[in-house]
Amino acid sequence: AQSVTQLGSHVSVSEGALVLLRCNYSSSVPPYLFWYVQYPNQGLQLLLKYTSAATLVKGINGFEAEFKKSETSFHLTKPSAHMSDAAEYFCAVSDKTSYDKVIFGPGTSLSVIP
Amino acid sequence: DAGVIQSPRHEVTEMGQEVTLRCKPISGHNSLFWYRQTMMRGLELLIYFNNNVPIDDSGMPEDRFSAKMPNASFSTLKIQPSEPRDSAVYFCASSLRQGPANYGYTFGSGTRLTVV
Numbered sequence: 519a520q521s522v523t524q525l526g527s528h529v530s531v532s533e534g535a536l537v538l539l540r541c542n543y544s545s546s547v548p549p550y551l552f553w554y555v556q557y558p559n560q561g562l563q564l565l566l567k568y569t570s571a572a573t574l575v576k577g578i579n580g581f582e583a584e585f586k587k588s589e590t591s592f593h594l595t596k597p598s599a600h601m602s603d604a605a606e607y608f609c610a611v612s613d614k615t616s617y618d619k620v621i622f623g624p625g626t627s628l629s630v631i632p
Numbered sequence: 633d634a635g636v637i638q639s640p641r642h643e644v645t646e647m648g649q650e651v652t653l654r655c656k657p658i659s660g661h662n663s664l665f666w667y668r669q670t671m672m673r674g675l676e677l678l679i680y681f682n683n684n685v686p687i688d689d690s691g692m693p694e695d696r697f698s699a700k701m702p703n704a705s706f707s708t709l710k711i712q713p714s715e716p717r718d719s720a721v722y723f724c725a726s727s728l729r730q731g732p733a734n735y736g737y738t739f740g741s742g743t744r745l746t747v748v
Binding site: 550552554559560561562563564567569608612618619620621622623624625 | 636663665667674675677680682687688723725727729734735736737738739740741742
């Protein structure tokens with residue numbers, strides 16, 4: 519069965535600094551991987567997805583993530599944090615035996631310090 | 633497109649009452665998902681439908697919970713009777729399933745349920 523772990527329930531960065539949010543997955547077959555963002559009192563919004571094409575995936579708002587099979591990781595990065603990036607970020611996985619069943623990680627709350 | 637529409641946005645009800653949450657997926661999407669979000673348990677998949685047919689309801693916590701999708705543009709999640717531990721934010725999401733692939737979901741804004 520798939521599972522997702524996100525290291526660090528809360529991450530703080532200074533405005534303009536690098537954002538790095540960590541995600542590791544467990545899947546017995548090649549996975550689909552996703553990052554979603556949730557702003558306060560809103561639903562989740564898809565940031566980017568990995569579907570077995572390029573291992574470096576670019577998403578919206580300047581975010582990108584790299585799929586590393588050897589490390590079973592899919593970390594999310596952004597070169598320069600903006601105040602508007604403060605939100606909850608969720609890593610998620612599904613696999614090719616159960617495409618529709620997406621399992622979400624516990625989430626990482628990102629704070630951006632001016 | 634207006635996106636995935638959920639109603640109501642907020643619901644406060646007394647323990648023992650019936651609660652019905654509603655969802656209108658994006659037109660043309662053929663998969664619909666109900667999730668529950670709490671601080672303690674995070675995001676939990678309750679049930680999902682493909683082409684209006686329930687595929688997996690293993691996440692439904694108890695028989696008090698039921699979900700229907702009578703047509704492609706409407707789904708309900710019902711809790712009867714409701715209990716305080718059902719208090720959570722309930723999200724509906726939809727996607728277009730095209731063959732063996734998953735390209736991500738579009739989520740609604742959620743219904744915040746409080747059972748007192």
